[in-house]
Amino acid sequence: MTHPDFRSGFVCFVGRPNTGKSTLTNALVGSKIAITSSRPQTTRHTIRGIVHRDHAQLILVDTPGLHRPRTLLGQRLNDLxxxxxxxxxxIGMCFPADEKIGPGDRWILEQLRHVAPKTPVIGIVTKIDKVGKQQVAAQLMAxxxxxxxxxxxxPVSATSGEQVEVLVDVLASHMEPGPAFYPDGELTDEPEETLMAELIREAALEGLGDELxxxxxxxIEEIVEREGRTEKQGPMLDVHAFLYVERPSQKGIVIGKGGARLREVGTAARxxxxxxxxxxxxxxxxVKVAKDWQRDPKQLGRLGF
Known part of the structure; x- marks a missing residue:
């Protein structure tokens, strides 16, 4: 039985790098669908997370952050x-409780007001578990x-779950009344291959320097079901994937000494x-080298951008 005032619609989180957008997406959906990383520009694809509640369905569109582009890839991400x-x-604009508002935030807001002047912007003060009440209050005012x-x-903490449901209610209040877009239980409409590629990429970036x-x-080159498995063993998938870097030196970094780093990446991603x-x-x-792929339209197309 659908709630009489059921609302549904699309929400996008924005903010400078590391403001907690992907972590918040995962907390609202209740499952890991957006990759989280301490590095700017880790999210490459528009992953939709679907938040199901009795009174509402929110479809979260996770985008790469808006930034001043330096490459063709950067430009394409910005257009997207x-x-x-x-x-x-x-639009939910994220501001960490432990960082002062800066020029980057103002620039993003300016862009939003320019490209989507009619879309309501909700301020979300993230990471409130990291600071005291006074600092949270000061950030809310700012x-x-x-x-x-x-x-x-x-104010919200995606890690502790504090205020997450309040945020759901506030976002839902900006949606139009209407039926759900997706059946109950679906968490994302992204193809599994995209999610797999993102998880491998996240594992590969973990703990690396800024050069990558x-x-x-x-x-993902191919996914094959392993033949000859018994019922007791259960099904198994063989997943073959290529990690593309731009220079041979980067290839060495990803593989690591004697292949140790790549094995760690494989274990974490698997x-x-x-x-x-x-x-x-x-x-x-x-790992393969695709020289300067970020600046080459042909290679960008082949790699899915």
């Missing part, structure tokens, strides 16, 4: 983001001043992929 902003019902008195501002984030792309798919996985990873 701008298209998204003008099509959602509400965000309210930046966005204007008519904007909703909600933009230069790493992952392509664990996450098995959770995602619910079956055993054999993950076969290879």
């Amino acid at each position: 983001v701008r298209d998204t902003y003008s099509e959602v019902d509400a 965000v309210s001043k930046l966005l204007g008195d008519n904007s909703d501002v909600v 984030p933009h230069s790493l792309a992952v392509v 664990t996450q992929i098995e959770k995602l798919l619910g079956v055993k996985v054999y993950l076969d990873l290879h």
